[in-house]
Amino acid sequence: MLTDAQIIAFLATSDAKRAKAFYRDVLKLKFQSEDDFALVFDVAGGVMLRIVRVAEPTIAPYTVLGWQVDDIAAEMRALHRRGVRFQKYKGMSQDKSGVWTSPGGAKIAWFKDPDGNTLSLTQFE
Secondary structure, three states: OHHHOOOEEEEEEOOHHHHHHHHHHHOOOEEEEEOOOEEEEEOOOOOEEEEEEOOOOOOOOOEEEEEEOOOHHHHHHHHHHOOOOEOOOOOOOEOOOOOEEOOOOOEEEEEEOOOOOEEEEEEOO
16 A cells, blocks of 8 residues: 555756755765666655656655755854755845745745755754
8 A cells, every 4th residue: 555655756857966955065965876767766765766867857846855854054154154045035034044934823934946846955853
């Protein structure tokens, strides 16, 4: 049954070398393998992320991958030191670092990978 099956996450890249450097060296994900079709990372203790090689990725206008974190400010500082820039969106009441607090109290910050995929950090209260 799918309820017991392991999840595999997918993203697309037009530049595997650049994506590999970002996900391995900037986000510090565990690189597992690479072939003619995809880069493979271990995202969160066993969840596979396959970054598929494509000529031109179609970038979704919404978040495609995110991480639940215990301390969003600390994670943002660490990522900022490695060159990540957090997004600010018009019409959203984000703080000066780019964190939006949802009506339920969750704190969320967004950033992009080199292909323009929107990624996020979320700290639930």
